[in-house]
Amino acid sequence: MQNFQSSLLSFSHSRLPCSGSCADRFLFLSQVVTLKHLLRTFHDDRMSCPSGGYSPSGEKPAAVFSDWVHHRLVKRVPFEPVSIEELQSVHDPQYVLDLFSGDVANGHGNTDPRVAESTRWTVGSMIAAAEDALESGLTCSPSSGFHHAGHASNHGFCTFNGLMVAANRLLQHDQVRKVGILDCDWHRGDGTNDIILELGLQHSIVHWTSGEQHLPNARAYFEWLDEAIKAMRAEGADIVLYQAGADPHRDDPLGGVLDNAELSERDRVVFEQLVAQGIPVAWNLAGGYQRDAEGSIAPVLEIHRNTALHALAVLQEQQANHRKFQQAFFAADDDRLDNCDDKPPRYLVQKGRGIFNQRKLRLTKLDLVQTYAGHLEGTPESISHSMMINLERRQESRRFPATGFVLIRPGVFPLPDYRFQATLESPYPTRSGDSDDRSRLQVCWFSGGLGEPVDEMVFSALAKINWDAAATNYDRYDG
Numbered sequence: 001m002q003n004f005q006s007s008l009l010s011f012s013h014s015r016l017p018c019s020g021s022c023a024d025r026f027l028f029l030s031q032v033v034t035l036k037h038l039l040r041t042f043h044d045d046r047m048s049c050p051s052g053g054y055s056p057s058g059e060k061p062a063a064v065f066s067d068w069v070h071h072r073l074v075k076r077v078p079f080e081p082v083s084i085e086e087l088q089s090v091h092d093p094q095y096v097l098d099l100f101s102g103d104v105a106n107g108h109g110n111t112d113p114r115v116a117e118s119t120r121w122t123v124g125s126m127i128a129a130a131e132d133a134l135e136s137g138l139t140c141s142p143s144s145g146f147h148h149a150g151h152a153s154n155h156g157f158c159t160f161n162g163l164m165v166a167a168n169r170l171l172q173h174d175q176v177r178k179v180g181i182l183d184c185d186w187h188r189g190d191g192t193n194d195i196i197l198e199l200g201l202q203h204s205i206v207h208w209t210s211g212e213q214h215l216p217n218a219r220a221y222f223e224w225l226d227e228a229i230k231a232m233r234a235e236g237a238d239i240v241l242y243q244a245g246a247d248p249h250r251d252d253p254l255g256g257v258l259d260n261a262e263l264s265e266r267d268r269v270v271f272e273q274l275v276a277q278g279i280p281v282a283w284n285l286a287g288g289y290q291r292d293a294e295g296s297i298a299p300v301l302e303i304h305r306n307t308a309l310h311a312l313a314v315l316q317e318q319q320a321n322h323r324k325f326q327q328a329f330f331a332a333d334d335d336r337l338d339n340c341d342d343k344p345p346r347y348l349v350q351k352g353r354g355i356f357n358q359r360k361l362r363l364t365k366l367d368l369v370q371t372y373a374g375h376l377e378g379t380p381e382s383i384s385h386s387m388m389i390n391l392e393r394r395q396e397s398r399r400f401p402a403t404g405f406v407l408i409r410p411g412v413f414p415l416p417d418y419r420f421q422a423t424l425e426s427p428y429p430t431r432s433g434d435s436d437d438r439s440r441l442q443v444c445w446f447s448g449g450l451g452e453p454v455d456e457m458v459f460s461a462l463a464k465i466n467w468d469a470a471a472t473n474y475d476r477y478d479g
């Protein structure tokens with residue numbers, strides 16, 4: 001295969017023969033082509049503040065987020081902190097004022113104003129993630145410290161109930177009649193219950209908290225989870241806020257009965273049975289108190305990373321499954337979507353539009369190879385067969401690569417005489433801080449002739465890409 005890899009011709013971007021229409025075409029591309037985003041994560045450094053005491057949760061958002069960035073799982077989305085007034089719409093107004101004036105201790109048992117201020121950001125993150133999930137289907141808020149905060153009280157490292165503030169905001173949306181709260185922290189969401197009763201929201205909130213049950217083993221846990229998810233669907237939750245707590249772990253000093261694999265399975269089940277069924281999910285972190293021998297929270301980070309991986313996998317699978325709607329994403333008018341009988345849930349349509357409207361790509365390199373050059377043995381059929389196997393393997397083997405690879409399958413067999421490979425890159429550097437670190441994509445296709453202008457060929461190749469499926473291979477956290 002070595003000769004097959006060598007290129008006969010290579011154009012740099014500056015030498016591309018670009019006709020008058022080229023600029024227009026790539027302008028068009030810039031409007032319709034963009035890279036699929038990663039897990040939308042509402043993080044801000046101001047969410048984190050040393051809170052002292054036993055729980056690491058005060059500093060967990062930054063630690064978790066930096067772990068996810070390192071593993072290239074997330075895209076940061078900016079947001080605003082919650083206002084005092086909005087906190088007062090869910091909590092006792094005087095409790096909120098006392099908390100910020102230091103007359104009442106926060107959930108960590110101190111009156112540090114910096115801790116109080118950080119809660120405006122953790123709650124703001126939950127609200128923003130929840131509202132975004134209505135459009136995008138699945139989002140993350142790397143926040144914790146919510147479910148023990150009641151209407152006018154707090155304990156257990158929780159100060160304000162971000163779940164309930166977010167739920168209250170969601171209920172102001174026309175399309176939301178019911179909000180599900182699936183609380184998989186190991187402990188009882190007593191603060192959530194308190195606020196639901198105080199505000200009379202029993203008919204608008206479907207609240208399931210695993211800490212309310214005696215769950216002696218993993219089997220009992222999964223039976224409870226199954227029942228909870230069925231209830232979310234049966235009661236018609238329009239969106240679910242999922243607390244993916246790390247403290248149900250059996251090694252957690254305040255847990256639990258599950259091991260890492262079982263916690264991971266829990267996340268998979270939740271995402272697959274809700275998101276894949278068309279119910280948007282915004283998830284957050286909640287408790288987790290394990291430490292390793294050096295005293296770091298690495299075991300907790302691993303659990304939260306697994307949740308993020310499952311979220312990403314479901315997101316990508318979901319997009320790949322909707323490839324038949326690809327053409328609809330390119331449609332200029334709404335009529336085509338509305339006339340489509342088996343159209344996807346509305347938020348998927350909106351998500352697809354967002355994908356193709358945000359970012360640009362630019363062509364940086366084009367390689368041209370003679371398909372059969374260097375193959376001294378074998379028939380065109382046998383050479384084509386092994387070549388396609390190798391290319392398909394290459395496309396499928398890379399999950400989170402620096403450079404993605406997309407194969408456009410030829411419509412004829414054996415393969416046409418020429419193989420093209422275009423390298424496209426995002427004009428924006430990623431958030432890694434390295435200005436050369438960009439999302440890159442190689443697109444490979446075959447053609448029987450060389451008569452077409454290069455920009456025409458690239459354009460027609462790009463138009464054949466199933467971006468929803470292909471983009472899973474190369475998107476990074478840029479933009």
Ligand SMILES: [Zn+2]
Nearest residue numbers: 185186187287
């Ligand atoms: Zn807990």
